[in-house]
Amino acid sequence: xxxxxxxxxxxxxxxxxxxxxxxxxxxxxxxxxxxxxxxxxxxxxxxxxxxxxxxxxxxxxxxxxxxxxxxxxxxxxxxxxxxxxxxxxxxxxxxxxxxxxxxxxxxxxxxxxxxxxxxxxxxxxxxxxxxxxxxxxxxxxxxxxxxxxxxxxxxxxxxxxxxxxxxxxxxxxxxxxxxxxxxxxxxxxxxxxxxxxxxxxxxxxxxxxxxxxxxxxxxxxxxxxxxxxxxxxxxxxxxxxxxxxxxxxxxxxxxxxxxxxxxxxxxxxxxxxxxxxxxxxxxxxxxxxxxxxxxxxxxxxxxxxxxxxxxxxxxxxxxxxxxxxxxxxxxxxxxxxxxxxxxxxxxxxxxxxxxxxxxxxxxxxxxxxxxxxxxxxxxxxxxxxxxxxxxxxxxxxxxxxxxxxxxxxxxxxxxxxxxxxxxxxxxxxxxxxxxxxxxxxxxxxxxxxxxxxxxxxxxxxxxxxxxxxxxxxxxxxxxxxxxxxxxxxxxxxxxxxxxxxxxxxxxxxxx
Numbered sequence: 001x002x003x004x005x006x007x008x009x010x011x012x013x014x015x016x017x018x019x020x021x022x023x024x025x026x027x028x029x030x031x032x033x034x035x036x037x038x039x040x041x042x043x044x045x046x047x048x049x050x051x052x053x054x055x056x057x058x059x060x061x062x063x064x065x066x067x068x069x070x071x072x073x074x075x076x077x078x079x080x081x082x083x084x085x086x087x088x089x090x091x092x093x094x095x096x097x098x099x100x101x102x103x104x105x106x107x108x109x110x111x112x113x114x115x116x117x118x119x120x121x122x123x124x125x126x127x128x129x130x131x132x133x134x135x136x137x138x139x140x141x142x143x144x145x146x147x148x149x150x151x152x153x154x155x156x157x158x159x160x161x162x163x164x165x166x167x168x169x170x171x172x173x174x175x176x177x178x179x180x181x182x183x184x185x186x187x188x189x190x191x192x193x194x195x196x197x198x199x200x201x202x203x204x205x206x207x208x209x210x211x212x213x214x215x216x217x218x219x220x221x222x223x224x225x226x227x228x229x230x231x232x233x234x235x236x237x238x239x240x241x242x243x244x245x246x247x248x249x250x251x252x253x254x255x256x257x258x259x260x261x262x263x264x265x266x267x268x269x270x271x272x273x274x275x276x277x278x279x280x281x282x283x284x285x286x287x288x289x290x291x292x293x294x295x296x297x298x299x300x301x302x303x304x305x306x307x308x309x310x311x312x313x314x315x316x317x318x319x320x321x322x323x324x325x326x327x328x329x330x331x332x333x334x335x336x337x338x339x340x341x342x343x344x345x346x347x348x349x350x351x352x353x354x355x356x357x358x359x360x361x362x363x364x365x366x367x368x369x370x371x372x373x374x375x376x377x378x379x380x381x382x383x384x385x386x387x388x389x390x391x392x393x394x395x396x397x398x399x400x401x402x403x404x405x406x407x408x409x410x411x412x413x414x415x416x417x418x419x420x421x422x423x424x425x426x427x428x429x430x431x432x433x434x435x436x437x438x439x440x441x442x443x444x445x446x447x448x449x450x451x452x453x454x455x456x457x458x459x460x461x462x463x464x465x466x467x468x469x470x471x472x473x474x475x476x477x478x479x480x481x482x483x484x485x486x487x488x489x490x491x492x493x494x495x496x497x498x499x500x501x502x503x504x505x506x507x508x509x510x511x
Contacts, residue, residue, distance in 0.1 A: 004144065030382060038112070060409050072340065075238075083336040090146060091144050091147055092104045092105065093105050093106070093108050093111075093144060094142065094144070095141060095273060096140070096143070096160070097139060097165065099289075101143075102161045104147070105153050105270035106152060110143050110154060110155045110158060111136075111142075111155075113155065114155050114159045115134040115135070115140060117159060118134055118159045118162035119132045119133050121163045122163050122165070122229075129466070132168065132170070164418075168230075169227070169229070169252075170227070170228075170232065170466045171225070171226055172185060172226070173185055173188050173222050174222070174223050174266075175195065175222055175238070175434045176220065176223060177218050177242075177301055178219060180298075180299070181225075181268045182242050182301065183233055183241060184225060184231055184250060186232050191222040193235065195220055195222075197235065197239055197251075197434050198242050198243060198301065202303040202305075203305045205307040207312075208311035208312070209307040209308060209311050209349070210304075210308055210309050211305065212306040212307060212308055212348070213306045214304070215304055217301075217302035217303065217304055217353075217382060227251060227252050228291070230251060231252075242291060243301065245297075245298050246298050247296065247298070248294075248296040248297075250294040251291060252267075252291070252292055253290070253293060254286045254288055256288050258288075260274065260284075263286070264429065269294055269296055273295040274286075274293075275292065275294070276293070277291040277292070277293070279293040300353065302352055303352070303353065304350070304352050305350070306350050306351075307351070308347070310345070312342065313342075313345050315341035315370045316340055316370075317339055317340050317372050317373055318338070318370075320372045320375070321375045321376075322335070322376050322377065323377050323378075324377065325378075325379050325380045326376070328378045329473065330382070332375050332377050332378065333375070333376040334373070334374070335375065335376050336373060339370065340370060341367075341368050341371075343367060344364070344365040344367065345359075345361065346364070346365075347362040347363070348362075353503040364474050369488070377435070383474060385430040387431050387454070388429055389452060391429055392428050392429065392474055392509075394428050394458060394494050395419055395425060395426070395492055396424075396426075397423060398418060399419070400416065400511075401416045401417075401418045401491060402416035403415060403416075403506065404502075404503075404504040404506060413495055414494055414502065414505065415493075415505045416494075417492045417494060418491040419481045420490060422462060422482075423480060423481040424480060424481075425458050425478055425479040425480060426474075426476060426477055427448055427472045428456045428474070428496075429448075430452050430471075431450035431473045432448065432449050432469070433472060434468060434469065435468060436447070436464050436466050436470075437464070437468075438485075440485065443459060443461065443484025443485025443487060444460070444463070444479070445484075446455065446458045446461065446464060446478050448478075448481055452497060455496075456494070457494070457495035458478065458494060459494075460481075460483055460484050460492065461479040461484065461492075462480045462481060462489045462490070463482065496508055
């Protein structure tokens with residue numbers, strides 16, 4: 001907008017000099033103000049015109065950009081949607097346990113929602129009291145992979161794969177007797193309990209005695225140890241192993257930085273006791289991630305205990321052998337049976353691994369004296385097996401219960417010599433064994449041909465120690481008294497047969 005300048009109308013006045021000068025001065029001021037106002041108006045008008053032009057340009061440019069941006073956003077949306085469709089169609093989630101791939105699922109929830117159930121089932125199936133925990137993004141991890149060529153699991157399949165894994169590794173605790181590993185249990189609390197239970201079981205005082213003190217012979221330690229779940233023992237089996245000894249097979253996944261040397265130290269075994277995953281070949285250079293099987297022999301723990309009091313104890317008899325020229329070389333005879341003694345001990349006893357190593361006796365009271373077993377060992381030269389023609393008694397201790405002659409309506413063809421079962425039977429004279437075996441009513445029977453017209457028969461034996469064809473000498477142990485065949489009690493039925501007919505043995509034996 002253009003502002004018109006105001007024109008001052010000049011007034012002709014009378015020529016008064018002073019008044020005229022004042023009028024002219026005011027006129028100049030007004031002219032100066034008019035010029036300044038005109039310049040300012042021009043600047044404002046030009047700025048306004050420029051602003052309107054720029055605003056139009058910006059508006060036009062904005063309208064063009066908005067169309068471009070709209071087209072770009074639409075393209076991005078279409079592309080993203082297509083990529084999402086392709087992603088969902090051609091990618092799945094790979095799930096793994098401690099880096100070991102187990103399978104593939106469409107959604108992570110198909111695995112995460114069953115982890116607790118799988119852990120409970122695996123704990124129950126493991127046979128140990130160890131609680132197995134599967135935790136997403138800790139020991140169970142996920143990764144997106146191409147689905148092509150992959151078999152997709154559902155929740156049930158994921159549970160089964162988790163439950164029936166054999167390579168479940170867990171942190172357990174090893175119990176060490178000095179430097180020797182003796183057991184592997186689930187946690188430190190179980191290990192502490194195991195030590196107390198083992199010490200208590202190995203420190204039971206005898207009846208009538210009171211426990212004074214008990215301690216393991218070596219210092220025992222508990223250390224964390226990574227093993228497969230199947231290697232963890234329950235406390236009952238670990239306790240039996242620590243008390244009686246035994247063998248272990250421990251499976252372990254080789255970790256970063258481990259070597260044969262560190263495995264030897266951690267499991268206290270020699271290199272030849274570390275096998276590969278097949279458990280058939282010795283592992284020479286195991287690498288990280290390899291499964292090894294460690295063969296371990298456990299020796300029983302030793303406990304030193306002191307007990308005091310009063311108790312009844314058995315004094316075991318000793319076996320004493322004495323030489324005797326009454327018996328032939330190689331023959332023995334029990335002269336006296338052994339009988340254990342009984343006594344009451346009063347005092348203090350120190351034991352190591354159950355064996356008495358020190359006794360401090362205050363008083364001994366004998367209830368029954370010990371009787372040693374005495375065995376006579378023959379020293380006499382063995383005679384020849386030829387018959388002497390003289391018959392010796394076939395048993396040394398006997399009772400005649402039935403003589404030769406008629407008995408019960410028929411002929412009794414021998415002499416019955418009663419004695420305890422197991423009493424030695426000796427050859428009455430030298431000769432050749434022509435029968436050694438079961439013989440009808442005679443039971444176990446030995447017949448000896450003396451090759452001089454005489455045969456001797458030894459019947460109802462409990463056991464025979466000669467065979468047909470053997471050459472025997474007079475006095476040789478050939479059998480033992482018994483009650484086989486037709487017999488009413490343990491005895492020896494002894495016959496002498498002369499030229500095929502039984503004769504009375506009594507006169508031949510000097511009875």
